[in-house]
Amino acid sequence: MKQDFMCVIPARFGSSRLPGKPLLLLAGKPLVQWAWESATASDAGEVVIATDDRRIAAAAEGFGARVVMTRDDHPSGTDRLAEVAESLQLSDDQVVVNLQGDEPSVSPRLLNQVAQLLIEHSDASMSTLSEAIHDPADFDNPNVVKVVRADTGRALYFSRASIPFSRDGDQPLFEGLVQRHLGLYGYRAGLLRRFVGWPESALERTEKLEQLRVLQAGEGIWIAEACAPSSPGIDTQAQLDSLNRQWAGQ
Template identity: 40%
Template structure:
């Protein structure tokens, strides 16, 4: 059995939605909903990694586990590694679960964990999902990914890839199966330790996508495909959509 630990990075500060983890969604905070979803997956432990005492106390208040991490971390990956070090527990893989996706499916987490049961576990794993509309395809907020024949990522971009020279953009989806990236990551502990020591790369800075730093430095990112939709919360408008979805399902 794969020993997997789920860590949820949660910052209080947010440019578009301050205090985002504590936003109320149908009577529960967003972070509580993420924790409850993650606990349904095949994880031995689910821990919130936060830089804020308010989030720390809130999580402990509803019976969750949380650790306080440095406020200086430049990314969620660094925060996840900080938390893992504090836990003092060896794991086969560490899952970085986004703290702003209250509708994350346990099956999506399990799909990543399962890949670490291989005789030779992958370095890094992430999720991809088929692009279903032109709106998704051309949105710079939904990164796209191209894969090699072994389902490892070749490149991530906010631009649709590949560019189809022989077809008009409106016809691209009809001629090619595009994939977009879902920001759920799993790491081998030794790889997580190594990538947090890497300096920001040129491609990463150009696209504002951290995973390009790992590719530029020779790491291999295996992908698992999902058909399940997730909804990230980044703006007050997203909050209202999430509340309406919950009102219709609860």
């Protein structure tokens, strides 16, 4: 059953590592189309592709997507979402789920889950998901963002550091205390409006994690363990080539 949340897919043409990424083909379809199809299979009442590029807009309209054109100078996808909220005059309570356009196989169940967290927790401004870490190499990898949360589900902190730290050195990873953050977010439109008015926070600048701007401002982020396996994004041509071969059964 469709729910009262909107899914927005930010898609920008410029990318230092993979220019034109949203339009690159995976199994014959643009990456952004795979993301859109995942979103339309979710319970979202509406799915929008937000882009600053007419080529992406033309491709998206060609496969039936609704497109909102945005500025080309946004520093982050969150800023792009905030412009969409203003452009569409969304109410402050409207739930908006952000799906990256380079995640071609994300489970629609995850989109529903991150939206449901906001629907169930009226005091939450933002929501996201995590999954257990079992590999010690991931725990020590600064490119794997870790998160700790309260028993209520409220996020306590996100870090590139190895948290929580085991003072006695005997805390096994598989007990579930160590969680990897997944880059899938739900927002209330009002939070998006407030976010772009806040300056970059000291924690955000230090860790290079924009969700820390929200925590440092005193806003609540609710987090739950993902109900389905996560979907890796595509950042390089080699990753795209590998996935094309995999999907082709080679």
